[in-house]
Amino acid sequence: GENVEQHPSTLSVQEGDSAVIKCTYSDSASNYFPWYKQELGKRPQLIIDIRSNVGEKKDQRIAVTLNKTAKHFSLHITETQPEDSAVYFCAASLNSGYSTLTFGKGTMLLVSP
Amino acid sequence: EAGVAQSPRYKIIEKRQSVAFWCNPISGHATLYWYQQILGQGPKLLIQFQNNGVVDDSQLPKDRFSAERLKGVDSTLKIQPAKLEDSAVYLCASSRDKNTEAFFGQGTRLTVV
Numbered sequence: 001g002e003n004v005e006q007h008p009s010t011l012s013v014q015e016g017d018s019a020v021i022k023c024t025y026s027d028s029a030s031n032y033f034p035w036y037k038q039e040l041g042k043r044p045q046l047i048i049d050i051r052s053n054v055g056e057k058k059d060q061r062i063a064v065t066l067n068k069t070a071k072h073f074s075l076h077i078t079e080t081q082p083e084d085s086a087v088y089f090c091a092a093s094l095n096s097g098y099s100t101l102t103f104g105k106g107t108m109l110l111v112s113p
Numbered sequence: 114e115a116g117v118a119q120s121p122r123y124k125i126i127e128k129r130q131s132v133a134f135w136c137n138p139i140s141g142h143a144t145l146y147w148y149q150q151i152l153g154q155g156p157k158l159l160i161q162f163q164n165n166g167v168v169d170d171s172q173l174p175k176d177r178f179s180a181e182r183l184k185g186v187d188s189t190l191k192i193q194p195a196k197l198e199d200s201a202v203y204l205c206a207s208s209r210d211k212n213t214e215a216f217f218g219q220g221t222r223l224t225v226v
Binding site for chain 1: 146153155156157158161169171185204214215216218219220222
């Protein structure tokens with residue numbers, strides 16, 4: 001099955017800095033890569049996603065890049081704010097039948113004022 | 114639109130007892146997932162339904178866990194008997210179909226003592 005590795009496990013930045021979280025996946029058939037943000041005690045919520053026919057996608061301060069050859073994708077957050085502090089999960093979905101989302105182990109992002 | 118509803122929010126049971134969780138997905142969503150999220154880890158898929166059929170239960174510990182989605186709407190997840198290592202948050206999610214955004218419920222936090 002699919003295996004998703006996520007790094008780093010924790011990331012501390014100063015407000016206004018950029019943050020980058022990286023994920024790798026094992027199955028080249030995966031074609032859907034969402035990122036979820038989970039605040040303490042709350043449900044995971046989708047913040048951005050990308051499909052394998054696209055190399056980069058942006059939404060305001062958030063961007064995701066995908067390198068299919070290397071089988072890795074990254075989340076970039078610019079001009080970080082304290083409210084960006086949360087756990088971020090990447091996930092990958094196989095392109096086979098009714099595919100399943102496999103999640104990484106998460107990155108705790110701490111943005112200090 | 115209304116979100117994914119789960120109940121109860123919290124449950125504490127003794128080991129070897131039984132427990133059941135309930136999920137009501139977003140109206141019209143054909144795909145329903147149950148995830149187990151152990152503290153500090155990413156969600157791990159237990160079972161995925163497409164309408165009322167199971168499409169992936171490869172990671173469900175079938176000797177103690179069971180799930181059903183009668184009529185293709187609500188779903189229940191049962192653990193019988195519970196073990197200490199079952200302590201986790203059980204997240205239900207639904208999506209319109211495969212490879213589209215999965216919306217998560219608030220989860221049920223299970224503590225087995």
